[in-house]
Each structure stands twice: as C-alpha cells, then as structure tokens.
Amino acid sequence: MRTKDKLSRYSHFSCLFCLVFILFSLTGLSPAIAQQAGSRVDQLTDEQVEEFYRRAQASGLSEAQIEQAAMSQGYTLTDIAKMRRRITEIRSQTNRNRGQSYADTSLGRTLPNGLSRRVIDSLPYTARTDTSRKIKVFGASLFENANLSFEPNLRIATPRNYIVGPDDEISIDISGASSDSFRLKITPDGTVKVPNIPPIFVSGLTIEQAEQRIIDRLRKGGYQGLGSPGSGTYANVSLSNIRSIRVTLVGEVVRPGTYTISSLGSAFNALYLAGGPNPETGSFRKISIIRGNRVVRTIDLYDFILRADQRDNIRLLDQDVIRVADYETRVELTGEVRRPAIFEVLPGETLKNVLSFAGGFGDEAYRASITLRRNTARERRIVTITEEQIASFVPQRGDKYFVGKILERYENRVQIAGAVMRPGDYALEPGLETVKQLINRAEGLRKDAFTNRATIIRERADMDRENLSFDLGKLMRGEVADIPLLRQDSLTVLSIQDLRETYYVTIEGAVNRPDTIEFVNNMSVADLIARAGGFQEGAKPNLVEVARRIRQDSAGIRTTTLEMYRFALDRNLQMSPLETNPASPSDSAAGFRLQPFDIVYVRSSPNYEAQRQVFVFGEVLHPGNYAIFNRQERIADVITRAGGLKPGAYMAGARYSRQGQVVGSDLRHILDDPGAEENLLLNDGDTLFIPRQSEVVAVEGAVLNPSVVSFKLGYDFDDYVSEAGGFTDNARQRKAYIIYPNGRKDRTRTFLFFKSRPRVEPGSTIVAPFKPMDTNRLSGVERASILSIVGTLVITVLSRFF
Known part of the structure; x- marks a missing residue:
C-alpha cells in the first residue's frame, strides 16, 4: 500500500505522465499503424521497439508499472508478451553482432560495453615452440589455457567494500508501507538522481556507505521512517550494473598495454588478457600492483599454482598499473623429479625450495646426490650436491640440476629358482645367510627336486659370473658344510623332469579322438582308449596293437627295432588275455601298463565301410x-x-x-x-x-568375331571359323583345337603341307590360340640406332685401309 506523503504522490503522477507520453509518442511514430488490423506490436519495426525500450528505461518505472499503464492504453497481455520477446531477441542479436555477451537488465547484473578481450592470434601463443629450450618455464602454461580466464562472476553478491563510481548502476527497492523502485546510474560527476530529490554524491564511497547516504536522503525527501526500526518501510540498495575500469600492464608481459575490464575484475583477470608474464624474460614471482604511485601488493604466482592461494588476486581499481619485473634467478631442474621445468628462485630460497616446486623426487630418483652444471666466468663446472647439502645449498643464476635414476641393482638380494615351494627373490640378512637357510625360507624342496646336484651362479668382483655346483642332498642331510651366500647369488634347484624328455603316449586308428597326450603312470590301454573317446563304429576291438621302444641296452645288435603287443578288447573296454610275448612270456593283460612313447593302434574292420x-x-x-x-x-x-x-x-x-x-x-x-x-x-x-542335344557351336580365341553359331551338318571346322569372321593376324592357325561337350579335346594335325582339322559335333567349342607376344623384337628406333652404329664402325674400319 502506498503512503500518502507528498513525494510519493508526486512521483506516482510523474511516472504515469511519463508513461502516457511514451505510449503516445510511440503511436505517433507511425500514425498508420493504428488503422491496420492485427497486433500493433507485430506491426512495429525493430527500431521502434528499441526506441520504446530506451524510453521505458529512462522513465525509471518498474516493469509492473509499465505493463499496467500499457494495458490501460489498450495493449493486451499478448501484446505485452510479444513486446518483451521482441526486445529480448533484438538485444541478443545486437550483442552477437558486437561479439560480446550481455545479460538482460530484467534478469540481473550486466557487463559494461567495450571490455577488452584476449587477442586470439592466427597462430595461438600455445602453439609457439621455443627452439632454444626443450624444457618449459614453470607457470608459463597458466595463462595459455583458454578455459582459465579468471573472469569475474557477476552472480555473486556485491562486495561490501566495492567502491562505486561513474557508470555504475544502483538499484533501490522500497517495500512495506511504501512501495517503489529506482534504477539510478552514477553520472560522470559522481552523483545519482532520484526524482524530486537533489543529486546525491556517491562516487568514491563503498556500496555500504553509498546505501546509507541514499537511504538517509530518501528519508529526508519524503519517505518518512525509511529503514528505521518499527516504521514498516524497508529499502534495499544493490549494484545492478557495473562500470568498466582501465588498467595498464607494463614490463615483461606478453602483450603490454592498457586494458578495459569490469570493475569487479581482478589482477589475474588483467594478467590473462595481457597473456601473462613473458616466459623468456618476465618474472612469475615479482608482479607489482601500483595504485597512486605506490605498490599496494606484490603477486607471487607460485603461491597460486602450488597452493591455490588467491590472497594476492585482489580486485583492481581504475588506473591501476600492473608491472611484471625481469626475473633475477632461474634454474633448471630435470631428471627424476615429478615436474621437470625451469624455476624462478627468490633471494633466501635454497635447493630444497626448488625441489618442492618440482614436486619432490620421483619414485626411482637417486637421492644420495644431485649433479649440478654451473656457469663460471669462462666455462662450466660440475658440482656434486649430497643429500645433506640440499637444505642449505643456494642456487645461482643459470644452474642446471639433474637428478639421476637408481641402478637396476640390489644391495642385499639373493634368488632361488626351480624345484622349491616358493621360488623368488629374498633379502640377504641375519638368519638368511646360507644355502640351507635360503631353502628353508623358500618352504623347502618340492618332491620332484633333483638333489644330487644344485648350482649357484655367483657374481665375481670383476662382474664376471661363475658357476658353483654341489651335492644338495648331502648338504641338506648335514653330510657336507653349508655354503655361505653372497649378494646377487642365484641358486637353482633342478627338477627330475628337467633332466628327461617330455613323456607322452599316442593313440591312432579307429577311435573318436586320435591324439598324443601327456604320459601318466599306471595307464592301461583301456584307459587311453577311453580318453580318446572310445571306439569308432568301424573299429575292430579284438585287434589292438601297442608299439614300444626298446629302452634296455644290450651287448649285441637286435634284429627288431621295437616291441609289439596285441590285445583283444570288446566294446565295453574289457581286455582279453594278452598274446604271449616272446621277450616276456609272463606278461598278462591285467597287469599291462603303458610306458612313455608307446603308440597304440586300433584297427578298422575289413568289412566296415561308410556309404559312398x-x-x-x-x-x-x-x-x-x-x-x-x-x-x-x-x-x-x-x-x-x-x-x-x-x-x-x-x-x-x-x-x-x-x-x-x-x-x-x-x-x-x-x-x-x-x-x-x-x-x-x-x-x-x-x-x-x-545333357540334351545342343544345336550350337562356340568359336573363341583369335578370331575376328568370337561368337556362338548354329550347328550345320555340312559345315566343317574352317566353316565355323569363317562364321566367326576368320582368324586374326596373330592367330596360331596350326594350333587350333576343339573341345567336345563331353570334355574331350582334339587338335589340328599337319603333315608336310597338309592340314587335318578335327570334326565338329553339336555343343563343341572351337578355340584359336593367340601367338605369344614377341618381347625381344626390336622397335624401329632401336633398329635405326643399331644400323647407325654398324655404319660408323664400317666407315672407321675402311678409313684405316684407304
């Protein structure tokens, strides 16, 4: 509910009068519009809509007041909605054409016009490579990242210490017993103008101080009790639109100059627009913000990069100067560190600080010493820095530090491999100093261990390797002395299986899956047949043969090369008595077991044959x-x-x-x-x-018109060739032949000057072969060259005789 004080009534009538003036002026822009059918908003041009928007903003009326006044003049809600939509579209299109982004004033705070934008070169700075170095300056990539522009957030609350100035726009909302709204722009003189109140000077004040001054003047100008406890009238003063400020960046920056930024812009925002410090000459740790010829803050970018500390990222004021100094000391740190780079060092910092800038040592760094290459007055020299000196060593300009990698070598390793329960690497330490202790630490020998011999591969002092062999069984039983181990010793315990061939047995013939499989002890012939999938349908079970190698050595030479065994089985894999073996007449079918390398043959039945x-x-x-x-x-x-x-x-x-x-x-x-x-x-x-009888004859090959012609009883071979146009120039007439429909072929026969052509039957194919290409034939140019050479030789020879 409005108050009835004099200022409120005067302001109300003034706003209505202004709105009516705007609407009549708008209709006066095009008198013919009112006489046309359809919505008046659709008939307005873009220029007329922009003029309406500009005058409505200048009137100082709220959005709701404008809508109510427009409806009182005959505009419908549809017209108002269309007008708002057209205003938004026109402003968005205008902003895109300018290449800038602005927010609608009805939605919130906006950016000022004419702000500086970062220059996007045809060849971006990030693509430029420094050929003089292979390693980058630490921090240089911070301002090369296009996604890290440090632009201020316009949606945050207005900082209470924000200093207002010309072109800032202040919004005043009055609610409660009185209701009103003002959007006031600070003039170049530093004042704001509230209707019916003398100008209020606010430039140079914080937003909090400006709020107190404006409310105080409104209270004196007619809004009685505004902001006082118990009055029922409240006021809220906020910053709706912000101004732009100009800051200058000098010194060793990539693009020095004066930049226009928003009044909420920070030091990092300005540095980003200028491309940051020049990686070749600029300092990343001595960036001064100068205000009124006095340094108000010195920025160390390492604090932000390493610790995300933004205390130095202060908000800038108009006419601030940012100066990037030349670097004084830079050192290079490479090798086994986490961030190899070129680092800037300030006075009082040590090599320990540089290591922290690089993220510390890498996982495989050699930490006992660091190699330094330092420039002297005439040449360079090498300095070895021990681990104890790192904390106190002071870097100098141009130093190059290198952190090496640890050796692929162990100071206390011994190895055990082969037939033990847990082969692998073990530490040579008290309690594990001998061969027996190492085997016990590996949880003992496997059952297949070959204990007659074990070997140790030992590294000599000259890095050569030697082999030490010993009887492992006697050592484990205590019959010989235990062997002390040395660093890098490798003990190998052989397995019995390592000293013999791989054992296998083979089954072939009428079984479902003939194969060669690994030998296992106590395997019978029936077991092997079962693993092979059983007999095929055509198998003859009562004729199974086993071929066995002769393994026993003998004094003489045997006439047989292997031993043969025959068995009779049934389909249930039941074995009949074994045929008597002359070499072992005591063998029986029940006790027969396969041996390594046996081959079992299952024969097929002579009367069994698959259908054909x-x-x-x-x-x-x-x-x-x-x-x-x-x-x-x-x-x-x-x-x-x-x-x-x-x-x-x-x-x-x-x-x-x-x-x-x-x-x-x-x-x-x-x-x-x-x-x-x-x-x-x-x-x-x-x-x-x-087939059915064919009535055609085909003529193919070296004829003028290869084709298919009808069969004629009176025609012979040459007649059909003539039907196809005759032979070509490159045809081999004497080699012409015919292919009969049953697949047989017949050729032309010659005797002296007589030719005998084959007869032609229906469905035949006559083929005239081509002559082979003469690749050795000389061309005309080659023949002329040879004749010219021969003529020259003849003339030369004749000239000697005459």
Whole structure:
C-alpha cells in the first residue's frame, strides 16, 4: 500500500505522465499503424521497439508499472508478451553482432560495453615452440589455457567494500508501507538522481556507505521512517550494473598495454588478457600492483599454482598499473623429479625450495646426490650436491640440476629358482645367510627336486659370473658344510623332469579322438582308449596293437627295432588275455601298463565301410544321388538304376566328373557295350551329367568375331571359323583345337603341307590360340640406332685401309 506523503504522490503522477507520453509518442511514430488490423506490436519495426525500450528505461518505472499503464492504453497481455520477446531477441542479436555477451537488465547484473578481450592470434601463443629450450618455464602454461580466464562472476553478491563510481548502476527497492523502485546510474560527476530529490554524491564511497547516504536522503525527501526500526518501510540498495575500469600492464608481459575490464575484475583477470608474464624474460614471482604511485601488493604466482592461494588476486581499481619485473634467478631442474621445468628462485630460497616446486623426487630418483652444471666466468663446472647439502645449498643464476635414476641393482638380494615351494627373490640378512637357510625360507624342496646336484651362479668382483655346483642332498642331510651366500647369488634347484624328455603316449586308428597326450603312470590301454573317446563304429576291438621302444641296452645288435603287443578288447573296454610275448612270456593283460612313447593302434574292420554315392542328373528318368552298391559298379549300372535315358538325351555330350575335374571320355558306347573302356568304375563323389542335344557351336580365341553359331551338318571346322569372321593376324592357325561337350579335346594335325582339322559335333567349342607376344623384337628406333652404329664402325674400319 502506498503512503500518502507528498513525494510519493508526486512521483506516482510523474511516472504515469511519463508513461502516457511514451505510449503516445510511440503511436505517433507511425500514425498508420493504428488503422491496420492485427497486433500493433507485430506491426512495429525493430527500431521502434528499441526506441520504446530506451524510453521505458529512462522513465525509471518498474516493469509492473509499465505493463499496467500499457494495458490501460489498450495493449493486451499478448501484446505485452510479444513486446518483451521482441526486445529480448533484438538485444541478443545486437550483442552477437558486437561479439560480446550481455545479460538482460530484467534478469540481473550486466557487463559494461567495450571490455577488452584476449587477442586470439592466427597462430595461438600455445602453439609457439621455443627452439632454444626443450624444457618449459614453470607457470608459463597458466595463462595459455583458454578455459582459465579468471573472469569475474557477476552472480555473486556485491562486495561490501566495492567502491562505486561513474557508470555504475544502483538499484533501490522500497517495500512495506511504501512501495517503489529506482534504477539510478552514477553520472560522470559522481552523483545519482532520484526524482524530486537533489543529486546525491556517491562516487568514491563503498556500496555500504553509498546505501546509507541514499537511504538517509530518501528519508529526508519524503519517505518518512525509511529503514528505521518499527516504521514498516524497508529499502534495499544493490549494484545492478557495473562500470568498466582501465588498467595498464607494463614490463615483461606478453602483450603490454592498457586494458578495459569490469570493475569487479581482478589482477589475474588483467594478467590473462595481457597473456601473462613473458616466459623468456618476465618474472612469475615479482608482479607489482601500483595504485597512486605506490605498490599496494606484490603477486607471487607460485603461491597460486602450488597452493591455490588467491590472497594476492585482489580486485583492481581504475588506473591501476600492473608491472611484471625481469626475473633475477632461474634454474633448471630435470631428471627424476615429478615436474621437470625451469624455476624462478627468490633471494633466501635454497635447493630444497626448488625441489618442492618440482614436486619432490620421483619414485626411482637417486637421492644420495644431485649433479649440478654451473656457469663460471669462462666455462662450466660440475658440482656434486649430497643429500645433506640440499637444505642449505643456494642456487645461482643459470644452474642446471639433474637428478639421476637408481641402478637396476640390489644391495642385499639373493634368488632361488626351480624345484622349491616358493621360488623368488629374498633379502640377504641375519638368519638368511646360507644355502640351507635360503631353502628353508623358500618352504623347502618340492618332491620332484633333483638333489644330487644344485648350482649357484655367483657374481665375481670383476662382474664376471661363475658357476658353483654341489651335492644338495648331502648338504641338506648335514653330510657336507653349508655354503655361505653372497649378494646377487642365484641358486637353482633342478627338477627330475628337467633332466628327461617330455613323456607322452599316442593313440591312432579307429577311435573318436586320435591324439598324443601327456604320459601318466599306471595307464592301461583301456584307459587311453577311453580318453580318446572310445571306439569308432568301424573299429575292430579284438585287434589292438601297442608299439614300444626298446629302452634296455644290450651287448649285441637286435634284429627288431621295437616291441609289439596285441590285445583283444570288446566294446565295453574289457581286455582279453594278452598274446604271449616272446621277450616276456609272463606278461598278462591285467597287469599291462603303458610306458612313455608307446603308440597304440586300433584297427578298422575289413568289412566296415561308410556309404559312398554318386550324383546323376540331366536327361535320366530319376536324377539324384545313388549309393555305390559294390566295388564293381560302373557308369552303365548307375544309368540303369536311374531308369535309363530320356528321349532327348545326348550321350555324346555326357560329362563325367571326378573330384571336380571332367574326365575326358566318350560315353556313347557304354550302353551298347558295357565292356567298353569308357564304362568306368564308380568312386565316391563322382558326378554324371547327361545333357540334351545342343544345336550350337562356340568359336573363341583369335578370331575376328568370337561368337556362338548354329550347328550345320555340312559345315566343317574352317566353316565355323569363317562364321566367326576368320582368324586374326596373330592367330596360331596350326594350333587350333576343339573341345567336345563331353570334355574331350582334339587338335589340328599337319603333315608336310597338309592340314587335318578335327570334326565338329553339336555343343563343341572351337578355340584359336593367340601367338605369344614377341618381347625381344626390336622397335624401329632401336633398329635405326643399331644400323647407325654398324655404319660408323664400317666407315672407321675402311678409313684405316684407304
């Protein structure tokens, strides 16, 4: 509810009068608009909408007051919504065209116009490589990162110590018993103008001091009791829009100059715009902020990089100067440290500080000493810095420190490998100083350990290695003295299996999974057959043979090279008595066990054979697959089983194929004379194709027009070639041949000057081969060159005689 004081009533009528003036002025911009149909907002141009927005802002009315006054003048809620949308779109488009980003004043705080932006070069600074160094200056990458601009956050609350100045915009909201709202921009003179109140000077005050001064003047100007306890009228003063300030960066920065930033901008923000300190010459630890010719803060960027300390990132004021000094001392630290780089050192700092800048030693660093290369007046010298000197050693300009890597060597390691329970590396220490103690620490020997001999590989003083062998069994039993161990000793205990071939047995023949498997003791023939998946259907279980190597040495030379054993088994893997072995007549089937390298053969039954079949198709009554009935069945027999030939069958063109290849046979006589040679025995997978009679002849190869022509009874070989245009110039006429439809071939025969061409049958293919290309034939240019050389030689020879 509004108060009835004089200032409030005057302000209310003044605002309404101003709004009515704006609306009538707006309609006066285009008198014809009111006479046109449709929404008046749609008929306004962008320039008219911007003019309306500018005048509405200058009126000082709140958004709600403008909407109410517009509705009283005939504008609908739809018109108002359209107007707000068009204002937002036009302002967004304007900001994009300027390449800057601003917030809508109805949404919150905005950035001022004309702020400096970081220069984006065609070749960014991050892409420039320094060819004089292979290692970077520590901290140089901080300002190369485009995602770390240090721009101020406009959504934070206004800092209470913020000093207001010209172009800042202050928002005043009055609520409670009185309700009002003002957006006041500070003039270049440093004042704000509240309607009906004399100008209020606020420039140079903090936002808190400006708030107190403005409220005090409003209270005196008509808002009685404003801000006083119990009055029921409250005021809130905030910074709605901020101004821009200008700061200057000088010294060793990448891009020195004067930059325009927001009044909330910080020192890091300004340094980012200038590209940061110059990595070649600038200091990262002595950056001065000068205000009124006095240094108010010195920035050490290492505090921020290493500890995220932003105490020096202070907010800048107008006309502040940031100076980046030249560096005084820089040193290089490389090798086994976490952050190898070039570091800047301040007076009073030691090598320990430099190590902390680099993140300390790496995991494999040699810490006993650090190698230093230091420049002298005429040359360089090497300095070795011990671990005890690091904390007090003072770096000098141009020092290069290198941290080495520890050696791949152990000061107290011994090793044990082979047939022990826990092979590996162990520490040579009290309680583990001898071979026996090492074996006990490895939890003893395995059962397959070969105890007659063990070896120690020992490193001599000259780094050569020597072998020490001993009887491990006697040592473990205490029959010989225990052997002391030295650093780097490697003890190897052999296994029995290491000293023999790999044992295996093999099974072949009519079993489901013939294989070679690892030998295990106490394995019988039946066990091996079971592991091979049992007998195949065609197996003959009562004929199983075992071939065994002769392992026993003998004085003489034996006539046999191995021992053979035969067994009779049934399908249940029950073994019948073993045939008597002349070498061991006491052997029995029950006690027979396989030995390493035995080969077991399971024979197939002589009467067992898988089905075999041939495929017959074409001009037969019943085409399809036919099983081969017996081993004497021939082509004529399978034709008869297929029901014989159809009336249109052409036996001269019948093709008989075996394993994918055509067998060149004339099958025309097999039906009349089954004893003809062409009546072949059938094999598994054979194919017989009996076509219909063909009525064409194909002519291919070195003819003018390779084609297919119709068969004519009176035509011979040459006639069909003529039908294809005759031979070409590069045809080998004497080598022309014919391929008959049954797969047989016939060639042209010559005797003296006589040629005998093969006869032509329907479905045949005449082939005229091409002459081979003469790659050795000389070209015309080559022949002319040779003749010229020969002529020159002849002239030279003749000139000697005449």
